[in-house]
Amino acid sequence: MEEIKSLIASIQPLNYKAMATTLKRLDDLTKPVGSLGGLEKMACQLAGIRGTFPPALPRKALVLMAADHGVTAEGVAASPPAVTEQMIYNFIGGGAAINVLSRHANADLIVVDVGVKCDFPPDLPIMHCKIRRGTDNMRQKAAMSRTDAIAAIKVGITMVETLASQGYAVIGLGEMGIGNTTASSAIASVLTGKPVSEVVGKGGGIPSERVSHKVQVVEEAIAHNKPNPQDAIDVLAKVGGLEIAAMAGVVLAAAANRIMLVIDGFISSSAVLAAYKLSNRIKPYLLATHLSEEPGHQAILDIVGLTPFLQLNMCLGEGTGGVLGMTVLDAAVKILHEMATFEEAKVFPVKSNL
Numbered sequence: 299m300e301e302i303k304s305l306i307a308s309i310q311p312l313n314y315k316a317m318a319t320t321l322k323r324l325d326d327l328t329k330p331v332g333s334l335g336g337l338e339k340m341a342c343q344l345a346g347i348r349g350t351f352p353p354a355l356p357r358k359a360l361v362l363m364a365a366d367h368g369v370t371a372e373g374v375a376a377s378p379p380a381v382t383e384q385m386i387y388n389f390i391g392g393g394a395a396i397n398v399l400s401r402h403a404n405a406d407l408i409v410v411d412v413g414v415k416c417d418f419p420p421d422l423p424i425m426h427c428k429i430r431r432g433t434d435n436m437r438q439k440a441a442m443s444r445t446d447a448i449a450a451i452k453v454g455i456t457m458v459e460t461l462a463s464q465g466y467a468v469i470g471l472g473e474m475g476i477g478n479t480t481a482s483s484a485i486a487s488v489l490t491g492k493p494v495s496e497v498v499g500k501g502g503g504i505p506s507e508r509v510s511h512k513v514q515v516v517e518e519a520i521a522h523n524k525p526n527p528q529d530a531i532d533v534l535a536k537v538g539g540l541e542i543a544a545m546a547g548v549v550l551a552a553a554a555n556r557i558m559l560v561i562d563g564f565i566s567s568s569a570v571l572a573a574y575k576l577s578n579r580i581k582p583y584l585l586a587t588h589l590s591e592e593p594g595h596q597a598i599l600d601i602v603g604l605t606p607f608l609q610l611n612m613c614l615g616e617g618t619g620g621v622l623g624m625t626v627l628d629a630a631v632k633i634l635h636e637m638a639t640f641e642e643a644k645v646f647p648v649k650s651n652l
């Protein structure tokens with residue numbers, strides 16, 4: 299816990315000088331002031347995070363945390379838990395949506411086993427960081443111990459520290475874990491204060507008539523475990539997941555290492571919310587990309603104060619919306635590098651009499 303505390307204490311504000319220089323440059327480019335909207339904001343944010351003008355086209359990684367969930371025993375997920383393991387092999391084979399979109403975005407995909415139930419061969423090209431074989435069924439007992447939650451957070455921290463030393467400037471959150479929308483719903487309800495029925499959705503595709511059962515399971519898990527809303531680690535341990543705790547660690551360490559943290563959908567956002575409750579100093583380092591179909595996603599973004607710029611009715615997870623968002627971020631950086639100024643292009647806008 300001391301390590302997490304000192305990491306949080308090391309998070310610095312953005313470099314406002316780099317941001318001001320970036321804004322000045324944007325205003326000199328051949329366009330009406332502010333007309334590239336969110337692209338301009340993103341370019342300034344990255345400059346402030348990296349502390350440089352102009353920020354370089356960033357080296358990008360998508361860290362995909364995978365784990366299983368004991369609560370799947372309650373019939374809350376459409377797919378069998380074995381799909382978590384099967385999808386890991388699909389990620390390695392390069393055939394999953396996140397493989398396609400990471401390649402498209404020129405982001406390196408790193409798959410991390412934090413708590414998948416099966417044994418993977420040691421030579422499998424993933425990061426072998428298993429804390430335990432999935433969580434316990436949170437309807438009956440705590441999903442995991444506080445010690446395990448902290449160990450999972452540390453997996454995320456260590457991953458980011460390695461990536462920071464390799465020069466990555468942007469890290470996206472990804473996850474795979476059948477049942478993890480049930481855990482995320484519990485986290486979202488406890489940490490936003492919203493009723494469970496307002497944050498639970500169909501997840502990976504349960505039929506509408508099954509949603510009320512999922513609501514009941516989440517309500518009972520919260521009633522049984524009594525997670526303390528003032529203690530995000532307690533919430534992660536009692537009603538969370540190993541991959542969610544690990545993602546919370548990624549968020550904290552990204553901010554501490556001046557790396558932009560790109561959020562994906564509902565599950566990654568529940569990890570961001572937990573990290574935000576640990577320290578709101580992470581906020582300037584966050585980039586929200588898309589709005590998931592899961593109803594709890596908006597509730598989380600509202601609490602943290604973030605606005606996503608894509609709405610594609612996606613709810614796949616894996617980091618897919620996040621890497622799509624990275625392509626927009628790259629576009630913003632290219633504007634800074636490649637667009638001509640008024641002076642260079644000899645464009646002299648006439649002053650309007652309006």
Ligand SMILES: O=C(O)c1ccc[n+]([C@@H]2O[C@H](COP(=O)([O-])O)[C@@H](O)[C@H]2O)c1
Nearest residue numbers: 375475477478479501502563564590615
């Ligand atoms: O990120 C999202 O918004 C999202 C919404 C619904 C489902 N998912 C993905 O689907 C899986 C969890 O769904 P479920 O129904 O098994 O809880 C998990 O592997 C997630 O990556 C992801």
Ligand SMILES: Cc1cc2nc[nH]c2cc1C
Nearest residue numbers: 377381474502614615616
């Ligand atoms: C096939 C499949 C892929 C996924 N990726 C993230 N969650 C998933 C759930 C299923 C079922």
